[in-house]
Amino acid sequence: MLAMSAEQLISFARGAPSLDIVDVEGLKAAAVRAFETDPAGVTAYGTSVGYLPLRKWIADKHGVTPEQVFVTNGSMQADAFLFDHLVQAGDAVVVEKPTYDRTLLSLQQKGGKVHQVTIEPDGIDVAELRQLLESGLRPKLAHIIPNFQNPAGVTLSLDKRRELLELAAEYGFTIFEDDPYVDIRFRGEALPSMLSMDTSGVVVHASSFTKTVAPGVRVGYLVGPADVIGAIAKKATNLYISPGMVAQAIVHQFCVSGDIERSIATVSTALAERATVLAAALREHIPGATFTEPDGGYFLWVDLPEDVDVEKLFPVATAKGVAVVKGSDFLLDGGRSSLRLAYSAVTVDQIDEGVRRLAAAIDETRGK
Template sequence: MTAEQLISFARGAPSLDIVDVAGLQAAAVRALETDPVGATAYGTSVGYLPLRRWIADRHGVPAEHVLVTNGSLQADAFLFDALLSSGDAVVVEEPTYDRTLAGLIDRGCQVHAVPLAPDGIDVDALRALLESGIRPKLAHIIPNYQNPAGVTLSVDKRRSLLSLAAEYGFTIFEDDPYVDIRFRGQELPTLLSMAGDAGATVVRASSFTKTVCPGVRVGYLVGPAQLLASIATTATNLYISPGMFAQATVHQFCVSGDFDKSVATVSAALAERARILGEELTAQIPGVRFTAPDGGYFLWIEFGEDVDADRVAAVAAEHGVAVVKGSDFIRGGGRHALRLAYSAVTTERIPEGVRRLAESVKAVRG
């Protein structure tokens, strides 16, 4: 099957038609014209300094509290290596991002999964876990338009989570690459911005992958200066510096105003795709359940126990539609769920993609 025939709901990446290629081209030219040395030299492990300052200003922190990396997944890895050792307890959401889950398991961490509700992590279940004697070093939280579930952590639950972190002494890792892709509702305060009042420690990560384009591979951490200085030493030994040209290009893209335009374009396009996907799923697959996301890239769908989603994913591939099975995101579970990424599928192709998926579900049920 050719790439043109395949309809992929598998990867959370924007399709080319909503990437501002012209804006990126102009930003790259400006980066070379305005700062040829900075854009082409090695730089330092903290990242391209003008972009570091732009991110710091955006979060209301000193630049020393920002480290720019080659994508946010690398930021995750740096943080895990700095804070965690084999055997340490870590809290994650259930379901959670499969690569984060794999990274924690590979490091020998004791992973404790806490269920998600439509308004985010079940803080009562988390408190019960803590009261049982579990003492995590870290809680990994995706607060906005969670991957894979698409849900958003409510303000009340943000306060409760911060209170628990302060009471039991664990760090919250606020992994937030989707925050800018909002379809409806008001912008919610970040956990980082609320941490001081609660007396909690929060380290925040985000990325330009979802708002600019995946190819730039620019992410970042915001957190305590001493922790980031330690990570910077590790980064220096690993690669001297991240990609300065990519970061200089992103900086020019941001300061020109093209970043805000790109966010608006991507958000509008994905809102329409999410709406159509939800309507088609409801119309074509009886009994399917999901929570419509308020933003982001993903829809988590659940079937009854008569549908083995692992088998559906395999049959769907034969029908020319790619999905990700729910069992990738839950250890020992998720066998009746799938994650659908609507970001790379145009509105014209979504109905056909759902039709193929519906045929696959029927085949498995049959």
């Protein structure tokens, strides 16, 4: 194994697949097929709901009608459209604690009154949410990342999925099931989506091809009640006429050829190994750290000993050539001694060295 210089940054910061596990050749071939089979559709404006063949493929995947699907430029745009449709300044919204930092920022910028509900090893604390609702909280939506949550890495249990659906129906709020990591499972049985369990029309589901194909395609989508999707599509028409047909047509060809299944297998196998190596390195080099080892996804949340201040740790770690994300970025308050580590963009031979650098930075800043 080659030694790495301190100048070579090892990044646990970004939730993106490393190039070695992206199917570049498959995407190139899919692009050729897209232009050959549908040159008019690929090069035209299209419609605001996205590339229609891909819309239908997604509908079939989720067992819904195409009218319930809206394909976007990445899932963050899908999030933005839904938030714009549902949330006005002053509206209460529920998110997990911790939650994805960009979701937190987006809802705050909308003027939403954000309530964070604690995450447990099996997902959001439903009892805590129920208590808030019984105390009078009436949220417009609850944003839930059910599988391999970003940043905590945990998965929402089946019982909690059922309880959330019951609460949403009883108290009249939308469950926003934000699910881009669902296919990147290392172990255990897949759980049904809340979308598939929903009998009351309370779930809007989002996902993306970023984690299974490549971030650069920028293709995500919403699935929900047809009236909600139709209203959002109308707004999208006025905003940009249509999303990128070229990228969506390439993704469609990648999916219908079966390359998507092979890509998922490649990414899942690589990330399973990386997650295992990262957990072992943390146990060896930072024995005071506590974490829940994920069953899939891209992220591992680490609680360091209380005498470690991540604000002080962050610049020292950067100087030692290791990048991390502060836990406080994912919280309205707290996270002083927590980190999110993404293992998706680091190769196995970088992980141990990266954790060694992080441990050295911790030792240098501890108690200061």
